[in-house]
Amino acid sequence: MQRTLPLLGRATRPAAAVSLTLGRPRRALSSCPSLSPRSVAHIPTRQALRCQPPFPRRNVIPSRTMASGCSSSSSSSSSRSNGGAGGGLERIPSTSIRVLRTVEAVRRWRRPHLLDQRTVALVPTMGALHEGHLSLIRAAARDNHHVVVSVYVNPAQFGVREDLASYPVTWEADCAALARLDAELADDGRNLGRVSAVFAPATDDMYPAGFPGQEVDSKGSFVTITPVGEVLEGRSRPTFFRGVATVCMKLFNIVQPERVYFGQKDVQQTVVIRRLVRDFMLPIEVVIGPTARADDGLALSSRNVYLGERRRPVATVLRRALGAAEEAYKAGKRDRRDVLGAAHRVLDEALAAQMALAPERRVRFEVDYISLADPDTMEELEAVDPARGGILSGAIKMLPVEAPREGEDLGHSGGPAVRLIDNIILRPEEEQT
Ligand SMILES: Nc1ncnc2c1ncn2[C@@H]1O[C@H](COP(=O)(O)OP(=O)(O)OP(=O)(O)O)[C@@H](O)[C@H]1O
Ligand SMILES: CC(C)(CO)[C@@H](O)C(=O)[O-]
Ligand code: BAL
Structure with a gap:
């Protein structure tokens, strides 16, 4: 190993x-x-x-x-x-x-x-x-x-x-x-x-x-x-x-x-x-x-069984948002606002797209946090020092579906609100070579 x-x-x-x-x-x-x-x-x-x-x-x-x-x-x-x-x-x-x-x-x-x-x-x-x-x-x-x-x-x-x-x-x-x-x-x-x-x-x-x-x-x-x-x-x-x-x-x-x-x-x-x-x-x-993922990128988690058929595909939004922040970092951005801004844009757009749908089709979620933190203390960073790296992480709450359709699979236990977490490690430069 x-x-x-x-x-x-x-x-x-x-x-x-x-x-x-x-x-x-x-x-x-x-x-x-x-x-x-x-x-x-x-x-x-x-x-x-x-x-x-x-x-x-x-x-x-x-x-x-x-x-x-x-x-x-x-x-x-x-x-x-x-x-x-x-x-x-x-x-x-x-x-x-x-x-x-x-x-x-x-x-x-x-x-x-x-x-x-x-x-x-x-x-x-x-x-x-x-x-x-x-x-x-x-x-x-x-x-x-x-x-x-x-x-x-x-x-x-x-x-x-x-x-x-x-x-x-x-x-x-x-x-x-x-x-x-x-x-x-x-x-x-x-x-x-x-x-x-x-x-x-x-x-x-x-x-x-x-x-x-x-x-x-x-x-x-x-x-x-x-x-x-x-x-x-x-x-x-x-x-x-x-x-x-x-x-x-x-x-x-x-x-x-x-x-x-x-x-x-x-x-x-x-x-x-x-x-x-x-x-x-x-x-x-x-x-x-490392984090094991489904084919669409969703981090495997025992709690995914709560999601049901409507929320499951939308749940990848957290992974996509963190991926956008990682791309910003790889493109040379170091400041918190630039790195996390990329993640927030993905989340905002995804939520807007959902809210444009009818209640019986849409999925609502709330962002608990999107973080750029020090790898040792988990304290928030204003900027990433590439020699130390950082941790991009987030948590979102997928809200119960509105207006369930007849026969819709709502998920384990009737599809309550589900809190999902995910993260990407920005590795120190010396580790990337
Ligand atoms: N997708 C994953 N990839 C790698 N390790 C994982 C993954 N999901 C859970 N683990 C790890 O498995 C161990 C046991 O986790 P646990 O039994 O809580 O499963 P879980 O899927 O994280 O459940 P929950 O949905 O409650 O968070 C922990 O160390 C956890 O980090
Ligand atoms: C480490 C753990 C088994 C402790 O209950 C739990 O937090 C988990 O599954 O990640
Ligand atoms: N995998 C962490 C366990 C928990 O969320 O309770």
Whole structure:
């Protein structure tokens, strides 16, 4: 695997704190030395990635995947005992992939690999697996003896008004996808390892003190990474990075991986995770994989299933807008106004074109932010220094369709408002040669 630094530059601001609080999370500030180049790696794109078919409604098992051999032995009541303290070993049927349900089960699985010096990689996910997740697992298998995929919809990172209740859960399809991928990995002699285990915990195990608070001032044991976790996504979703950093700290402590794999699609999350690893001295290498896209450029995302047939083609507008900003940069523009102006023009024109249509045909969206930020701090830039590069990112909210047509596919859960994110990294000049 080619290893380059996707995000260069020095951290300039105080960063992280763990807060074990009985009140608001405390923010202890610590100094912030520059990142070690060895702490981050980047996966080159290896293949064209195709869009996956939409996933079904929550907890509905598609007949296509039921037929593929994923048995219901993985339903939680029967398998908690299997993967837990005693009992037999639960596996994804027809594979050697262990299904681990408890912290204790992971610890037992992990212990011999510490002794035999086999490397373990972790790919954290919230399930509803798509080709973006699979590309991270492929990269992990290439360089590690064992790959653990975690599948856990973490309540702590959802705000109280967000979509925890409707988030797509497709366990059977996920098992089938992992089984297919594992067979593919077994046939490819270039891999060091395969998918060894899926960690699918219950919230009782992940949060022993009880269901985690979702309010900004909730009490509890949280990891906060500030100020980087407070801007952009953190501004729109004030408890999001607290939840992500907290669950990732738990997952890292449970699995004790040598390497962890995250996708560039969630670019601010990668910056937060790098800070977490650096500031808490975790002996872990963070590897970032490129964003997997559908043929029309839309970043694959589990939440795309909410879009439905009318909004899906329009959703590419964010990618096109960021692409226009990148073109402006490549054409020599450096100032924020010139670079981001190109993106705003695309968004404005696309919205105007939609608003000219009849309500039963049009799609409305709101721009949450379009950002040009420093690669290390995610703070807004007035101009890009080509020696450091920058991150173009954005978030848009696709509003529910107006005047649904008879029989129209509105998307998962009736097609609520969907927040989409995307980004493009403007790499430092030295990396482009
Ligand atoms: N298109 C993608 N390309 C590469 N990695 C991705 C892509 N989508 C998600 N990932 C990565 O997969 C990991 C798990 O992400 P997650 O399970 O939240 O999926 P998601 O598609 O990002 O879901 P959501 O729609 O909730 O944002 C994260 O590291 C994320 O960045
Ligand atoms: C990293 C993660 C699995 C933590 O829940 C989640 O934020 C995600 O899927 O990107
Ligand atoms: N992929 C990030 C998870 C989230 O948006 O909740």
